[in-house]
Amino acid sequence: xxxxxxxxxxxxxxxxxxxxxxxxxxxxxxxxxxxxxxxxxxxxxxxxxxxxxxxxxxxxxxxxxxxxxxxxxxxxxxxxxxxxxxxxxxxxxxxxxxxxxxxxxxxxxxxxxxxxxxxxxxxxxxxxxxxxxxxxxxxxxxxxxxxxxxxxxxxxxxxxxxxxxxxxxxxxxxxxxxxxxxxxxxxxxxxxxxxxxxxxxxxxxxxxxxxxxxxxxxxxxxxxxxxxxxxxxxxxxxxxxxxxxxxxxxxxxxxxxxxxxxxxxxxxxxxxxxxxxxxxxxxxxxxxxxxxxxxxxxxxxxxxxxxxxxxxxxxxxxxxxxxxxxxxxxxxxxxxxxxxxxxxxxxxxxxxxxxxxxxxxxxxxxxxxxxxxxxxxxxxxxxxxxxxxxxxxxxxxxxxxxxxxxxxxxxxxxxxxxxxxxxxxxxxxxxxxxxxxxxxxxxxxxxxxxxxxxxxxxxxxxxxxxxxxxxxxxx
Amino acid sequence: xxxxxxxxxxxxxxxxxxxxxxxxxxxxxxxxxxxxxxxxxxxxxxxxxxxxxxxxxxxxxxxxxxxxxxxxxxxxxxxxxxxxxxxxxxxxxxxxxxxxxxxxxxxxxxxxxxxxxxxxxxxxxxxxxxxxxxxxxxxxxxxxxxxxxxxxxxxxxxxxxxxxxxxxxxxxxxxxxxxxxxxxxxxxxxxxxxxxxxxxxxx
Numbered sequence: 274x275x276x277x278x279x280x281x282x283x284x285x286x287x288x289x290x291x292x293x294x295x296x297x298x299x300x301x302x303x304x305x306x307x308x309x310x311x312x313x314x315x316x317x318x319x320x321x322x323x324x325x326x327x328x329x330x331x332x333x334x335x336x337x338x339x340x341x342x343x344x345x346x347x348x349x350x351x352x353x354x355x356x357x358x359x360x361x362x363x364x365x366x367x368x369x370x371x372x373x374x375x376x377x378x379x380x381x382x383x384x385x386x387x388x389x390x391x392x393x394x395x396x397x398x399x400x401x402x403x404x405x406x407x408x409x410x411x412x413x414x415x416x417x418x419x420x421x422x423x424x425x426x427x428x429x430x431x432x433x434x435x436x437x438x439x440x441x442x443x444x445x446x447x448x449x450x451x452x453x454x455x456x457x458x459x460x461x462x463x464x465x466x467x468x469x470x471x472x473x474x475x476x477x478x479x480x481x482x483x484x485x486x487x488x489x490x491x492x493x494x495x496x497x498x499x500x501x502x503x504x505x506x507x508x509x510x511x512x513x514x515x516x517x518x519x520x521x522x523x524x525x526x527x528x529x530x531x532x533x534x535x536x537x538x539x540x541x542x543x544x545x546x547x548x549x550x551x552x553x554x555x556x557x558x559x560x561x562x563x564x565x566x567x568x569x570x571x572x573x574x575x576x577x578x579x580x581x582x583x584x585x586x587x588x589x590x591x592x593x594x595x596x597x598x599x600x601x602x603x604x605x606x607x608x609x610x611x612x613x614x615x616x617x618x619x620x621x622x623x624x625x626x627x628x629x630x631x632x633x634x635x636x637x638x639x640x641x642x643x644x645x646x647x648x649x650x651x652x653x654x655x656x657x658x659x660x661x662x663x664x665x666x667x668x669x670x671x672x673x674x675x676x677x678x679x680x681x682x683x684x685x686x687x688x689x690x691x692x693x694x695x696x697x698x699x700x701x702x703x704x705x706x707x708x709x710x711x712x713x714x715x716x717x718x719x720x721x722x723x724x725x726x727x728x729x730x731x732x733x734x735x736x737x738x739x740x741x742x743x744x745x746x747x748x
Numbered sequence: 749x750x751x752x753x754x755x756x757x758x759x760x761x762x763x764x765x766x767x768x769x770x771x772x773x774x775x776x777x778x779x780x781x782x783x784x785x786x787x788x789x790x791x792x793x794x795x796x797x798x799x800x801x802x803x804x805x806x807x808x809x810x811x812x813x814x815x816x817x818x819x820x821x822x823x824x825x826x827x828x829x830x831x832x833x834x835x836x837x838x839x840x841x842x843x844x845x846x847x848x849x850x851x852x853x854x855x856x857x858x859x860x861x862x863x864x865x866x867x868x869x870x871x872x873x874x875x876x877x878x879x880x881x882x883x884x885x886x887x888x889x890x891x892x893x894x895x896x897x898x899x900x901x902x903x904x905x906x907x908x909x910x911x912x913x914x915x916x917x918x919x920x921x922x923x924x925x926x927x928x929x930x931x932x933x934x935x936x937x938x939x940x941x942x943x944x945x946x947x948x949x950x951x
Contacts, residue, residue, distance in 0.1 A: 293945075296938040297931055300913050305931060307938050309949060316779060330925065333935075345779055359780050402946070410830040410854055424854055426832035428861035428924070436928045438935055442911070444853075474766050475824035475850055508827060510853050535948035542946065574766050595822065599765050692829075694775045701798055713770040713828060715793045 283549035285446050286515050287481045290421035290546070294404045296438055303442050308337070310398055311433050312407040313376075314389045315342035316694055319366030321408070321430040322374075330435040332374045337437060339398055340371045341379040343388045348626075348657045348689040348697060350682075354381050356696040385528075387660020387686045390414040390628035394498060395662055397527025401516035401543040406433055411628050411710065413504040417497035418524065419516030419546050421481075424505065444511065445479055445555035448548070450486035453563035458744035460638065461496035462630060462708070462727035464488065465503040466568040468560060470578040477509030480556065483548060484514050488562035494523040495634045502629045503710055506575040515547040567743055569615055570712045570725040572603035577712070579615060581730065581742045587611035606714055607722050608702070616740050618724075622705035623654040623735040624717075625681075625728050627691040630708035631659025635728040636667050639708075640675045642732035642746050648680035649738025655682045657689040679736070693718050706734040750863040751921035755844050756891045757817025759901070760807050761878035767821065768828035769855060778833040786833055787840030812888050820878050821848035823871065826855025835862050845892045847874060847899070847908075860914050863921060865894060867908045877906070894918060 284292070294306040313321065318340055325332060332338070345360035346352065355361045364381065371378035379385040385396060390411050393399040401419035406412060408430045415422035425439065433439055451464060469476070482504050489497065497514045504512030514520075521540065524530050531539040566580035577600075579586065588604065588611065591597035604611065609618070625631075625639050636656065648654045656676050658664035664686055667673055673683045689697050691709035693716070699705045701720025708731050712723040724740060733743040777789040794806050802809045808816060819825075819838070825848040826834060835858045838846070844864055849871040851859075859866040880902060881888045890901040894915060899906040917924070928935075943950050 297934045303911075303913055305928065305934075307935070307942065316775075320782070328925075344775075363779065403949075408830060410828065424830040426830050426835075426854060426858035426861060428832060428858065432925050432928065435925050436931075436935060438928055438931075440924060440928065474827055478824065478850055478853055505828075508824065508852065531948040531951075535951055539946075539948040542948075574768075576766075595763065595765055602764070692775055694779050696776065711768075711770065711828060713768045715774060716770050719774075719793065720798060 283551040285548045285552045285554060286419070286483055286513055286546055287421070287446050287511070288552070290402065290404065291443065293402070294421070299440060303440060305438050305440055306404060308406055308433050308437050308439055309403040310405040311338045312389050312393055312398070312405065313338060313340045313367070313430065314344055314407070314409065315346070315363045315367050316344035317408040317427055317430060319363050319370060320427060321434060322366065322370030324431045325434055330431070332376070332434045333437045335375045338376045340367055340376055341386055341389055341392060342367060342381055344688045344692065344694040346381055346687040347695055348684040348687050350684060352381070352685050360695055384661050387662065388628045388631060388688055390502065391631055391659035391663065394418055394494070395527070395660055397524060397530030400524050400530055400539070401520060401546055406439060410505045411502050413510060413512040414498050414502040414628055416511055416513040417494060417501040418520055419514065419543065421511065421513070423510040444481045447477065447480040447482045447509070447556040447558065448554040449482055449484050449558045449560065451484065451488035451560055451562045452486045453488060453561045454491065455488060455562050455565065458729065458747055459565050459567055460727040460729060461492060461499045463565050463568045464562055465500045466570070466575065466578045466725065467565045469503065469507045469575050470568070471560070472507050472558070474506065474574045474576040475508045477504060477507040480509050481511035481513065482509040484512065489514055490517065493634060494519055495632045498632065499629055503575070506710060516543050567727060567730050569730065569740055570723070571607065571609060571615055572600065573606055573712055573714050574603070575710070575712060575725060577603055581616050581740065583615060585609045585611055585613050585615055616742055618740045619704070620652060620706050620724070620734050620739060621703040622699050623652060623731050624657070624690040624705055624707040624709065625655065625731050626657030626659060626689055627709035628659065628688070629710045630728050631657065631663065633663050633666050635708065636663065636672050639728040639732040640672045642729050642743060643679045643681070643736060644675050646679055646736040648735045652735055652738050654680065654735040655684055655690060657684045658686050660686050681735070690717055692716065706731045706740065749861070749921045749923055752844070752863050752865050752894050752918040754891060754893050754895070755817060755865070756889065758812045758815055758888045759818035759820050759877070759881060759890045760813035760816035761820040761881055762807055763820065763822040763874070763878055765822040766824045766827055769826055769831050769834035769852070770828055772826065772834035773831065773837040778831060783836050784840065786837040790837040790841045812885055815842065817842050817844055818890055818892060819843055819846045820874050821846055823849045825851050827852035830854045832858045832861070835859055835864055839864060849874060860917065861924065863918060865892065865918060867910065869906065869908055873906060
């Protein structure tokens with residue numbers, strides 16, 4: 274054992290998870306870690322299999338791998354695969370590669386299909402105590418269940434396929450305590466956007482972040498998933514929440530979760546997965562959740578975020594020249610003027626979905642705002658459920674009708690407009706309010722202008738046709 | 749993986765903060781093209797106007813920076829998506845070294861996997877290097893010497909730190925998969941122990 278010392282000294286949740294997966298120490302701060310679960314998707318899976326083949330390697334533990342197409346699948350109702358030949362090559366390549374190696378593959382219209390970070394928790398593939406990796410930066414999502422999870426690159430995917438291990442430098446530990454209660458009209462999305470705004474897009478670089486505090490204890494699992502999902506937007510590869518009774522209630526009974534005698538053994542282990550009282554973090558941050566208003570981004574980095582009742586910031590007031598230039602460029606790209614109230618800005622598109630906010634409670638909160646209202650006539654609004662299971666559950670509650678009657682398109686599960694990998698994009702110059710995770714230049718399409726917000730805020734924007742304060746819709 | 753020893757070439761200052769991997773390579777390029785075809789699309793949104801013509805003011809469109817082999821970048825370079833194609837696209841454009849105050853963690857690791865040297869230097873040091881280069885592009889050629897952990901140019905020397913494991917791995921061009929496969933016995937031993945420790949994961 275290195276770093277945090279022996280098993281008897283107080284350890285953080287992160288240290289416990291890390292130490293339990295050490296196969297070998299490579300140097301004093303780099304370890305070879307065992308990977309319990311490896312999730313792969315259609316944008317990378319095929320390439321990785323080709324590389325395995327080319328190098329004459331074999332897949333060490335096909336039973337620990339699960340695959341699903343999500344990035345390039347069409348979200349159009351009645352879809353059969355991708356939107357074009359190139360997308361189907363990715364899907365077919367993933368399917369064939371899995372079949373050949375005995376890897377479990379959930380196909381495009383299978384009942385288990387969905388965004389990889391939505392179906393992992395949903396199917397019980399993600400449970401506390403696991404080390405889980407996936408070739409996607411939003412793998413931080415899975416930490417919400419007390420699993421150690423992060424996104425890896427293409428070479429590391431091949432490494433994990435061939436060895437079931439990964440070489441990692443031990444990160445530093447940060448704890449973020451959210452105390453207090455979220456105010457009406459605010460959501461976990463607002464909480465994490467506000468944190469990213471405070472710490473900056475690089476504030477979490479080199480850290481594994483544990484979220485704690487009363488607002489986390491009170492938070493449902495879906496909200497914790499949103500929180501951990503966005504950890505990477507402040508640079509932290511790993512987000513974590515210690516498993517508690519809410520976690521256990523969520524996990525138990527899911528298709529791939531331990532059951533019966535196994536569950537008892539697993540539960541005994543899971544109950545040890547909390548940060549010890551005297552454990553020390555490299556950095557501690559405290560934020561009062563009750564002070565957080567609904568947030569919206571104004572720029573081209575998730576750190577460019579303000580409360581919906583604020584005005585667009587002025588680059589002239591930036592702390593330095595580099596920041597001033599970056600702000601000015603972002604405002605030019607976004608077509609916004611310093612000092613203008615952000616609320617009331619006319620929008621063209623709304624996207625509700627993604628691994629950040631494509632779960633059932635997200636759709637419920639959006640539907641609550643939409644119910645009995647109409648999407649503004651100039652706005653094109655989409656709901657893309659995060660998974661087939663989310664879609665089925667939403668339909669059984671009649672949420673699809675609420676959205677469709679209001680003028681939303683109700684679509685098929687996948688990443689869709691979050692990233693445009695499937696060809697679904699926002700047109701140049703169009704302004705989109707999106708529940709996704711990145712407002713980068715061109716993220717939703719070349720020239721597309723993205724405003725990140727919560728599902729309820731996106732719904733409020735859809736029905737008003739402008740950026741709008743969802744608190745005025747509360748009944 | 750290719751070995752990295754000494755790289756000499758033009759260094760292009762691109763000091764904008766938070767350049768994300770979506771900007772380095774757009775997702776539809778990586779879904780439509782494969783490794784070896786990505787170079788022309790590197791920094792597409794910065795290099796080209798919407799009508800496809802080059803933006804003459806963008807540094808990588810100007811001589812001598814068009815042929816840059818080294819990037820002097822701003823804070824948090826390579827943040828965002830885990831797409832390793834960002835590194836491939838840089839490499840295919842001839843860029844073998846990126847120097848920045850900080851990097852996105854996943855991008856930093858991906859560089860190492862591909863023999864691209866990512867160097868962290870204080871922002872002040874990078875600003876000085878950039879100012880000299882922009883002041884007189886005749887000073888744009890730098891020599892990055894990994895063995896001696898030095899950046900030389902214009903008669904000056906800047907030293908840099910690098911983690912010993914990364915340095916050794918780059919200098920020797922080690923293949924991480926081959927290295928780990930040597931540890932098969934330890935991996936198998938972990939699996940046997942784990943069967944005892946976490947039987948619930950093995951049924």
